Amino acid sequence: MKLTNLRSFAATAVVAFGVTGPLQADMPLSYTNEIAPGVYSFGGGNGYHSMFLVTDEGVVAFETVNSTHSEKMIEAISGVTDQPIEFAMHSHNHWDHASGGGVFQAAGAETVAHTLAAQYLAAVPGQDTSVPDIVWDGNRHDIEIGGVTVQLHYLGLNHGLGMTVFVIPEKRVAYIADLVTPNRVGFNIMPDFNIGEWERTLGEILELDFDVAVCSHTELSAEEAPNGCTKTHVEEERQFIVDLRGAIFAEFQKGTPANEIPTRVALPQYAEWVGYDEWLPMNAWRVMLDIWMGPYPWVPEG
Numbered sequence: 001m002k003l004t005n006l007r008s009f010a011a012t013a014v015v016a017f018g019v020t021g022p023l024q025a026d027m028p029l030s031y032t033n034e035i036a037p038g039v040y041s042f043g044g045g046n047g048y049h050s051m052f053l054v055t056d057e058g059v060v061a062f063e064t065v066n067s068t069h070s071e072k073m074i075e076a077i078s079g080v081t082d083q084p085i086e087f088a089m090h091s092h093n094h095w096d097h098a099s100g101g102g103v104f105q106a107a108g109a110e111t112v113a114h115t116l117a118a119q120y121l122a123a124v125p126g127q128d129t130s131v132p133d134i135v136w137d138g139n140r141h142d143i144e145i146g147g148v149t150v151q152l153h154y155l156g157l158n159h160g161l162g163m164t165v166f167v168i169p170e171k172r173v174a175y176i177a178d179l180v181t182p183n184r185v186g187f188n189i190m191p192d193f194n195i196g197e198w199e200r201t202l203g204e205i206l207e208l209d210f211d212v213a214v215c216s217h218t219e220l221s222a223e224e225a226p227n228g229c230t231k232t233h234v235e236e237e238r239q240f241i242v243d244l245r246g247a248i249f250a251e252f253q254k255g256t257p258a259n260e261i262p263t264r265v266a267l268p269q270y271a272e273w274v275g276y277d278e279w280l281p282m283n284a285w286r287v288m289l290d291i292w293m294g295p296y297p298w299v300p301e302g
């Protein structure tokens with residue numbers, strides 16, 4: 001498939017499948033919810049959740065997703081403030097999260113990405129992506145707006161490129177893309193995750209300065225989690241990886257043939273999680289092959 005065709009296929013697939021999970025029937029419509037003073041979660045009704053911060057000197061949006069989602073988010077922002085949108089943050093390089101920046105740029109905002117994500121978006125543009133305006137390097141970058149500090153944390157390799165976790169300590173709030181999805185097993189074959197580095201990163205996220213987070217995907221209803229994710233969900237995600245790996249090792253020790261391990265692995269404590277029947281064997285294939293062949297993706301230090 002030619003790259004241009006692949007791009008239009010990807011755009012169609014996002015619309016058709018909504019991407020996040022096998023159970024999309026009760027997907028809520030767009031919503032805006034104030035989770036801390038001046039901090040709002042925003043759902044596009046498409047399985048993707050964003051966040052925005054309103055200050056006296058402008059607005060910061062987190063996760064543009066795609067143009068339709070961004071247009072709806074700008075409408076939601078204008079519903080709560082007249083302040084201009086100064087910045088739109090990209091969490092990482094994947095097209096299904098990093099598209100739509102052009103809508104914010106047209107609205108006068110500057111888009112922001114870690115250099116590893118920005119390099120990718122420049123080299124491998126998607127149908128709906130744009131080149132970020134502000135590119136930062138290293139492990140930490142802070143943006144101050146209206147007396148509020150927004151921390152940008154790059155925690156190293158874990159998922160995609162340039163993955164940034166955003167923390168607003170004063171509001172006790174964070175934005176976390178893809179690394180934590182409450183009440184769901186790993187997505188599909190856990191694409192572009194380095195499993196071991198993901199586990200390490202989740203431990204580091206637990207040390208960051210927040211109480212609640214907006215997670216880009218969640219299977220919790222608004223009633224179950226009106227303020228989004230918490231550190232309990234970060235810890236549950238980490239424990240899921242540990243338990244899955246443990247179950248695979250247990251099968252190795254029993255002498256189960258490798259080809260049979262992914263369908264034999266059972267983690268009944270997660271049986272209620274979305275994707276358990278469909279995706280757990282795929283998750284197990286991925287983790288087992290990483291143990292067998294070596295972890296992927298891998299990049300040299302420095």
Ligand SMILES: [Zn+2]
Nearest residue numbers: 094159160178
């Ligand atoms: Zn991703």
